[in-house]
Amino acid sequence: MPKIVFEDKHYQSEVGESVLDCLIRHNVSVNYSCKSGVCQSCMMVAVEGEPTPGSQLGIRETLKRQDHFLICACVPETDMLVAVPDSIGSTFEARVISLDKLAEDVVRLRLVRPENYDYLPGQFINLTNSEGVSRSYSLASVPELDDFLELQIRRVPNGRVSGWVADTVEVGQVVTISQPSGQCSYMPGREDQPLLLVGTGTGLAPLMGIVRDALRQGHHGPIHLYHGSSKAEGLYLVAELTDLEEANDAFYYQPCVSRGELTETSQKKLRSGRAADLALQDFANMDGWRVYLCGREDMVKSLQKKVFLAGASMQDIFADPFVFSERVSSEKVDSEKVDSAKVIQKVDAT
Amino acid sequence: MSDSLFDRIGGETAVNAAVDIFYRKVLADDRISGYFDDVDMEKQVAKQKGFLTMAFGGPNNYTGTDMRKGHAHLVERGLDDSHFDAVVENLGNTLKELGVADDLVGEVAAIAETTRNDVLGK
Known part of the structure; x- marks a missing residue:
């Protein structure tokens, strides 16, 4: 036996x-x-x-x-x-290819993809700083399209990992990452299904991976991406996403600004309002939809409930709430780290 | 009628069909939705499936103690018979919506009823 x-x-x-x-x-x-x-x-x-x-x-x-x-x-x-899921923790070494500023407080970190490093777009990894402190960040890259791993890292005030990335990490340096985890990914099948993706801040990272992966796999139902930020300056990769929209009939991109009036000089595409509210306003009936929600925990949890009540099946709702360590006291940071090992829960930042 | 209630009602397929409808009804019901705030929806769906499996006469290993422990914090917040009745009502309406025959709905309601005292900590 x-x-x-x-x-x-x-x-x-x-x-x-x-x-x-x-x-x-x-x-x-x-x-x-x-x-x-x-x-x-x-x-x-x-x-x-x-x-x-x-x-x-x-x-x-x-x-x-x-x-x-x-x-x-x-x-x-x-x-x-x-x-037990996510109890298997192996680490990998990855060399930094590039560091670019995407927005005032967002850095794009590209790493050499280690050999035999398999992941699904939309999953997240832990990045460990020189002091051994780890934080989780979502992958924005797609293994079949990109030979690098891409993270989009928002600098958090006093962030121990995000500050380290912004101030200390250099191109060519080798950093330690974990294996990927998380289940917020695109799965083939039901290629006609309409998709709604709503992300705030660096919640865009996993959603970009998911959108590009869906298009790569021939998804032909409409794909609606709403990216929200409080200020227009917080939006990033607007030009790249606009290009992607123009190249793909099924893909619709909507950048949203929740605070302040839009000025004459703002990009025409921008809409005023919260990404979650605008999406719900545009699609009242979510029956049959597949939904991906990434970003601030309060936004993700509240929208998860609303899209479910609007008709989406729980099986079709993928939620990836970011928990920012800045909001917890220093002694709780360690327990937050433990949380990041869970499949759905995710600690983003510092 | 040698088949069990669980088989007659459609087994696991019925549970999967019912869970979204039932949970949506519960969340939209102002009488009880407050007790479902601040829960992890994914975990809640797993619990709902466990509950429906039991109520449909399916295999389960729930004990009265589990039921008491699992609901004690809600009883402290005022969970009472009226809320229990509302859940059973939503369960019945879910099954009717799925076209389950009235006598089977009655059997399910009777099983759910057996948990009342444990759930309410009586």
Whole structure:
């Protein structure tokens, strides 16, 4: 009978026994609830060995591709090495290719993509500074289109990592990054589905990766990107996104400014108002839509609820709330870091 | 009628079809939506699926103690019979919307009813 390896220990399974039952029988403490493949509270990652197809029913496509499965619904056919999602932490070294200022407080950092470094556009990675402090940043690049990794980093007041990037990091320097995590990505299938992407600030980074990946994979339903900033100066890559819009019939780009009046000299494309409000105003019925939300936590959580109430299915809503460490006291920064290891939760900044 | 309620109602497929409709009704219901603020929606959906699976007579290992613990903080905030009734009402309306036969809806409501005292900490 197959063996299950979990947290460096081996457990012998019995005939017809699920991975969960095997672990329970060996008194291993694991999360579970319904034991019937429904509630998903027992989800793990198959690091080695194949999850059975039945153990991946109802799981998001993005997670399936990352070998997530439900251990209660998997009677293993081969030996398996399983792990709690995102508990597997390997690090990589990456050389800095370029550092560019995109907006007043936003820097674009491009890194050499390490060998065998697989990721999905929209995922995030941890970047570690010279003192060993890590913060999470989303990837704006697409592995099939870009040979570099791109991060867009907003400088946070007293930010320990963002300040380090802005003031100290130089081209040619080698920095430490984690493997990618997160499930806010484009998945092929249902190419006709309308997509709504709403991002504030550097929430644009993952959304740019997702948009370019969707177009690359032949998505032909309409793709609407709303990028919000409080001031017009906070918007960035406006020209690049406008070019992308002109080159793709299905892609619509809407930069939004939430505070202050737009001046005569403002770009014609700009609209006044919050990105989230404008998007909801434009699309009252979200039934059948796929939605990606990235940026400030309060915006993401509130919009997640609103698009769900407007008809989008929870399975089709991908939310990536950024938690900024500046808002927490210094002793809480470490627990915020731990949070960043969770699949959905994300610490952006400092 | 040898099949279980869970099989007759459509099993996991029915749970997946019901969860969005049910959760949307609950969030839009002013009587109870306040109890669902400040929750992680993804985790909440997983819990709703667990609840629906149980209410549909499906396999589950919920215990009365779990139910008590899981709702104690809501009872402190004033959760009472009227809120429980509202949830059961939304559940029934969800099933009707999905075209589930009345007798099955009744069976589901009866199962949900068995959790009342534990949920309300009575």
